[in-house]
Amino acid sequence: MDKIKSMMRAVQYSKYGGGVADLKHVEVPVPSPKKDEVLIKVETASINPIDWKLQDGVARPFLPRKFPHIPGTDVAGEVVQVGSDVQSFKVGENVVAVLGNGGALAEYAVANEGSTVSRPPEVSAREAAALPIAGLAAHQSLTQLAGLKLDGTGPEVNVLVTAASGGVGQYAVQLLKLANAHVTATCGARNIDLVRSLGADEVLDYRTPDGVALKSPSGRKYDVIIHCAHNIPWSTFEANLTSKGKVVDTTPGFGTLMSVAFKKITFAKKQLIPLFTSPKKENLEFLVKLVKEGKLKPVIDSVHPLSKAEEAWAKSIDGHATGKILVEP
Template sequence: NPASISTMDVHSPLTDVAGVVAGVGPGVNDFAVGDQVVAMLNSMNGGGLAEYAVAAANLTVKRTPNVSAAEGAGLPIAAGTALQALRSIGAKFDGTGEPLNVLVTAASGGVGLYAVQLAKLANLHVTATCGARNAELVRGLGADEVLDYRTPEGAAMRSPSGRRYDGVVHCTVGVGWPAFEPLMAPRGKVVDITPNFSAMLTSALHAVTLRRKRLVPLLLSPNKADLEFLVGLVEEGKLRTVVDSRFPLGDAAKAWQKSIDGHATGKIVVEMEG
């Protein structure tokens, strides 16, 4: 509807939206006109860059007035990916998890900023890479160690405290398995959220040979339970959406170009006028 917000992600066929329900289809009993919601759309069936969007009930959750549209719209893809990546490493959010050491690459991006926060909520030790200009932001969101990726130390990605990584949430491109392998604990996992063909082959080889250290490609598995969990964290003040910039719908092309450029700090949002 006209109050909705869509977030940009050039790497995914999915779209994040948040807004107010303008109508419900037959058989939908959990939502009513006027409900404030967050939803994930499949762009193959129509994306979110429009005044109105059709969302599936099983990928839509309510949000309270404490969760703004901009805060909610960043969650489905970026925070959902971060959550599933951390869970695949072994992170738990009920207080029963082990004190793992994790590395988050490109930690000032859309997924990375959520990954840092969620890792700290799971009581993990977090080493993060980002540009120098975003180091204080990433540290303020919970990172224990921050490396400037433009420096030799940052490019090496070694923990300043000498820790081996139990897991890596790999949010950037151009860094392959050979760079990570010597940094990993004996059963460490590198979860690649933007795997290329080479990464898929490496992962398959690791699976076939039963490697203990391994590369794991992540393809987001959309589900309502994860989205409800994330919206709840925002409502409780435990999770923050960092907004890089906002564009009106008429400037959606500019927002798309900024997303393609790949240097946004957090989420880019497109706001519907009206």
């Protein structure tokens, strides 16, 4: 193992609303792990929409906690130092982690022991880094919010996944095939074959009339809709749901929250449920195990060097990536 450097390369921003132009390449001290943390030499990090939404101010003034801020929550790499209370990991182990306070776009990052998972040799650093936030969002949407069982023991359900070629959608489609689901999916025309290969039974081009209307080609109503896109009115969902159908909104905005409040007031049977991802170690371990067993395959859109992190940032903001966008020091 290489000696830990005292300084590292990183990308940071200094204010809300600065966009790509405010990303700066800097040299900063390598962070020191607290007693319950590990220091990871980053092999691969991934960018999620929440990263640039935090920069835009979606959680202002609570997050980021301070400026300048090194963004990014998903990392895979090697443990190079452990805190005094850490029991689960040793120096030299390969891991994947969710960073509570950002820090992924750098050569080193600190992660809490409780949000770090071992990475087996069958799972590459790129596959591992592509998993955490997007994979956990899909897992939580299906299991906790939609109430589906991923062991195939539940009843057959009809599920729609919008934006199925994106970061969360690609995992939702694959996990649904473990849940005894008939999957209808929407995506752009160029990704129809990919989404079908992930396990979707029916695929709609979201630009066609049926795609806009979310109509299943087989005429099915949906028990669950995993909504990973934007700007689809509730009336479109409602027309396609079963009498007690649920819509899980993985990117809830103010409009979603207002709709949820209204539906509770009116005691509507059809539900709109916002997702606020809560990373859990056991769920990340489950996803890593599925990748190891070949039951889940992260789709990777592109890999960018840290020196060109702005390109990755801009690509995520553009919103048309197929799968995950990765960055490597």
